[in-house]
Amino acid sequence: MRVVSEFSKEGIRISVFSWNNKYLLKFEFGPMEQTFKIPETDILEESDLNVFYEGVFFDKVVLRFKEMGESFQKQVENL
Numbered sequence: 842m843r844v845v846s847e848f849s850k851e852g853i854r855i856s857v858f859s860w861n862n863k864y865l866l867k868f869e870f871g872p873m874e875q876t877f878k879i880p881e882t883d884i885l886e887e888s889d890l891n892v893f894y895e896g897v898f899f900d901k902v903v904l905r906f907k908e909m910g911e912s913f914q915k916q917v918e919n920l
Contacts, residue, residue: 845887850894851903857890866893870906873913 845857854869866877
């Protein structure tokens, strides 16, 4: 597995890996993570991955983390 890049945006850790003819985009926030797999054949240049770190896609990642956090918190409170 090759690390393509690692950085943070809005408190979310973003790691990009190249593995098994796919790019793995890993978003981490606290105890939660979201991973997306994109075939390398769908990406002409690694810079084409930037569309996943901005705009509507990234906004939905942030929203999903909020929903995940709320669900997780409720479950922890019910222990």
